[in-house]
Amino acid sequence: MSVVAFLLLATMITAYVLLDGYDLGVAAIVPLVARTDSQRAAAMSSIGPFWNGNEVWLIAAGGALFALFPAAYAVSFSGFYLPFTIVLWLFMFRGIAMEVRNHFSGQVWHDFWDFAFSASSTLLILLLGITLGNLLRGLPLSPQGYFLGTFAYLLNPYALLVGLLAIGVLAQHGAAFLVLRVEGPPALRARALLRVLWWVVLALYAIVTVATGLERGFFTRAPALTAVLPLLSLATFFWLRTAGRAGREQTAFAASCALLTTLLAAAAATLFPYLLPSFPARHGGLSIYDASPSATALATALTATIAGLIIVVAYTLMAARRMAGKPSERTSSRPSPEPRRP
Amino acid sequence: MLADRLQFAFTIMFHYLFPIGTMGLAPFVALYTLRARRGVDAGAAAAASFWTKIFAVNFAAGVVTGIPMEFQFGTNWAQFSRQTGSVVGQPLVMEGVYAFFLESVFLGVLLYGKQHVTPRLHTASATLVWLGSWLSGFFIVAADAWMQHPVGYALAPGGRVELRSIAAVLLNPFAWWQYLHVLCGAMAAGGFIVAGVGAYYLLARREGPFGRRFTAAGALTAFVFSMLLIFPTGDRNSADVTVDQPVKLAAMEGLFQSVNGAPLAIIGMPDTRAQRLIDPIFVPSILSYLAYGNTRAEVKGLTAYARELWPPVELTYYAYHVMVGLGTIFLAVAALATLLLWRRRLFTARWLLWLLLLLMPFPYVANEAGWIVTEVGRQPWIVYGLMRTAQGSSPNVAAGETIFTLIGFLGMYFLLGVLFLYLILREIAAGPSETAETGPA
Secondary structure (H helix, E strand, C coil): CHHHHHHHHHHHHHHHHHHHHHHHHHHHHHHHHCCCHHHHHHHHHCCCCCHHHHHHHHHHHHHHHHHHCHHHHHHHHHHCHHHHHHHHHHHHHHHHHHHHHHHCCCHHHHHHHHHHHHHHHHHHHHHHHHHHHHHHHCECECCCCCECCCHHHHCCHHHHHHHHHHHHHHHHHHHHHHHHHCCCHHHHHHHHHHHHHHHHHHHHHHHHHHHHHHHHCCCCCCHHHHHHHHHHHHHHHHHHHHHHHCCCHHHHHHHHHHHHHHHHHHHHHHHCCEEEEECCCCCCEEEHHHHCCCHHHHHHHHHHHHHHHHHHHHHHHHHHHHCCCCHHHCCCCCCCCCCCCC | CHHHHHHHHHHHHHHHHHHHHHHHHHHHHHHHHHHHHHCCCCCHHHHHHHHHHHHHHHHHHHHHHHHHHHHHHHHCCHHHHHHHHHHHHHHHHHHHHHHHHHHHHHHHHHHHCCCCCCHHHHHHHHHHHHHHHHHHHHHHHHHHHHHHCCCCEEECCCCCEEECCHHHHHCCHHHHHHHHHHHHHHHHHHHHHHHHHHHHHHHCCCCHHHHHHHHHHHHHHHHHHHHHHHHHHHHHHHHHHHHHCHHHHHHHHCCCCCEECCCEEEEEEEECCCCEEEEEEEECCHHHHHHHCCCCCEECCHHHCCHHHCCCHHHHHHHHHHHHHHHHHHHHHHHHHHHHHHCCCHHHCHHHHHHHHHCCCHHHHHHHHHHHHHHHCCCCEEECCCEEHHHCCCCCCCHHHHHHHHHHHHHHHHHHHHHHHHHHHHHHHHHHHHHHHCCCC
C-alpha cells in the first residue's frame, strides 16, 4: 500500500509539474520571445486564466504528502525551511507581479513588473529544481530523522545542475505551450527558441544523468527500470524534435509533457523506496515504509484522494476541452484576464 | 516557539480575511447567476458579474495566502505534523481534492468561459463554486475541531496518533456546530459587505437600482445570519466548549472562582494577578443558565484548574467579548435595516445607510476575534488534552530563522493587502453597470 501511495504522490507531482510547469516556463521565456509591450501582454494573458488553478495541484500534492507520509512531510518541509519559505514568497510575488502589471498602464511600470514576473518565476524553477536535486542526492539526517544541514549545504553543485536542467526543460515546455497559444512574432520566436533549447536541454540532461550515476551509483536499484527510463527519455527527445520540425504544435507539446513525465519517473525510480535518502551513505534514509501512517490512515487517504482525483480529472478535462484554442479561434478574445480601464 | 506562534497567528489571520469573503459572497454570486439565467431579471447578470469579480480577487488572495498555511504545518510545526499527520492530514488532502479543485476549475469557467460554454454549464459553475467554497470551509473546520476535541484516533507507541475512523473525524460532534457558526459568521459578513456596497451607491446617488438591490439583499442576509450566529450556532458551540473545554469557558467569561449561579460579565477587565475582574458589570446567574440551562448550576472558575492549564486569559476574554459585543450590534443594526426595508423607508434613511457603510470592516474583526477565542483559548494545547503546543514545533528550525521569515511575510502581505484593497475598491468604484457595459466577465 505504501508503494501505491508513492506512485500516487509521484503522479500528483508530475501533474503539478506538467501544468504549473508551462506557466512558469512561459514566464521564464517571455523576455526572450516577446519584445514589445503588447506582445508581452499577449504572452502573459495566454497563462492568465490558468496559473492560479495550476497552483492548486501543488496544494493538493502537499496535502497528499501530509496525509500519506506525515513523517516525510514534517522532515522535508522543516529541513528545507528557508528555501521553501522563499519559494512561497516567490509564488506570491509572481502572482502580485502578474496582477499589478495588468491593472496599471505605463511603459516603465510594465517593464519593471514584466522583469519581476520573469525573474521570480525563473528563480522559483531553480529553487524547486535544487530541492529535487537534493532529494536525489540525499540529505544528512539526524538519528531522529531531521535534516541538520544548512542552506548553503543545499546549494551543492549537483543540486544546482538539476536546478539548471529544471529551468531548461520547463522553458522548453513553456515555449511548446506558447506556440499553441499566441500568434505573430512571439510564436515565431518561441518556435526558434524551442529548437535552440532542445540542444541545451539534451546536453544538460546527459550531464545530470551521468552526475546522478556518480552520486547515487549506476543501476543500484531496479536496474531494468533505471535502464529503460533514460531510453524512453531519449525517445521523447527525438519525438519532440521531429514534431517541432514538422510544425505539429500540439504533438510537440504532448512530447514535452511525455519528456517531463519520463524525467520525473526516472527521478522517482532513483529515489524509490526512499522519500528522503540519507547522504553520504548510498543506502538508508527515510523510506516510504518508515514514513507512512497506520494501514487504516493510509487506506483512507488513498481511497479519498484517488476517488477525488478521478472526479477532478474528469471535470478539468471537460472544462479545458470547451475552453481551448488560440485567441483568434475563440468566439471572443480577451486581451488580458481583466480588461484594463482608463 | 514564540516566533512560530506569532508567525502562525499573523499568517492565518491574514489568510482568513479572504475565506470570509469567498464563503460569504459565493451564495450571492451563485444566486445572481441563477436569476440572470432565467432572463426575467434585467439587472441580475450585471450584479452577478460584479460580485464574481470581487469574489475572484478574494479567491486569488485566498489561494496565495493559503499555500503558506499548508506549508507551515511542515516547516514550523514538524513534530505536530509527524505525530498527528495520520489524522490531520486527512481533512487537508480532502479539502484539496474535493473542494479546492472544484472552486478553482469552475471559477475559471465562470470568469472566462461565458462565450465558450453553454449557459447551463455557466450557471452550474456558479453553484459548484459556491459548493466548493463551503466544502473547503468544512474540511478546514473539521481539522481544527479535531485539534479542539480529538476523536476517532488511537495512540501508537511513542505518542504517535493514528487514525482509527475517518467517519468519526468528519462527524466529530464538535465540528458541526463550529462549522455552522463559522459559516454563519462568513454569511453575516457577506451580507454586510453587500449591504455596505449598496449603501455606498445610494449615498453617492449612483447605481440606483443596484444600490437598492444590494442594500436590501445584504441587510436581509445579515439579519438572518446574525440571528443564526447567536442562536442556535453560537449557543451550541459554547455548549460544546462548556463540556469539552471548561477552562476555555472560564477564560472567555473571565470567571476566576467557581460559583453556583455564576453571573455573566458584560464588561470588565480581567486582572490575572488578583484573580478578579476590574470594574465589571454583571448579569446575575445568566452564565450558569447559558452553560447548563439552570440558573443555580455551578460553573468552574479558572482557579479550579492548575495554572499551567490556563490559556492566555486576557486575550481569550477580550476576543470573546469583542466577538459577542459586535455580534449583538450586528443583529441590532440588521434588524433595524430589515424593519425599515419592510416599512419601505430603508433607501431614504441616510443615517442608517451611513451606519451600514461604516459597519463593513467590523464583521471581519468579529470573525477574527472568534478564531482568537477558539485557538488562543485552546492553549497550552495544540491538540486538546493530547499534545502541548510547545511539543509541536520543528526541532531543527531556530527562532532567528522564523523571525526572519516572519519579517518577510509582513512585507509580502503588506504588498498583497495594498493590491487587494486597490483591486476591490476599483471594482466598487467602477460599479456593476460599468461591468455590464464592458461585457460580462
